[in-house]
Amino acid sequence: MSKKINKKKFHKSYIVCKCKQVSLGEILHAIKENGATDIDDIEDYTEAGSCCGSCRSPEDDVGEEKLELYLSEILEKFVK
Numbered sequence: 001m002s003k004k005i006n007k008k009k010f011h012k013s014y015i016v017c018k019c020k021q022v023s024l025g026e027i028l029h030a031i032k033e034n035g036a037t038d039i040d041d042i043e044d045y046t047e048a049g050s051c052c053g054s055c056r057s058p059e060d061d062v063g064e065e066k067l068e069l070y071l072s073e074i075l076e077k078f079v080k
């Protein structure tokens, strides 16, 4: 199953956090099942965003090569 985020489709197995190898599916699980409502919650449940921090938001992305999907975008889309 894939999810549409900002017009682009990402499969649940898409790795959002490269450092900790956390997939979109795991992040959605943290939001839907554990009730995560912000980036710190997601970090607590999945460890995503706890290393270089680039996956947290475009502003936090310090890498040369920019990521395609950020935790901030996922939260915006799925936390109501």
Ligand code: FES
Pocket (backbone or CB within 6 Å): 016, 017, 018, 019, 020, 048, 049, 050, 051, 052, 053, 054, 055, 056
């Ligand atoms: S890519 Fe998520 S902490 Fe580095």
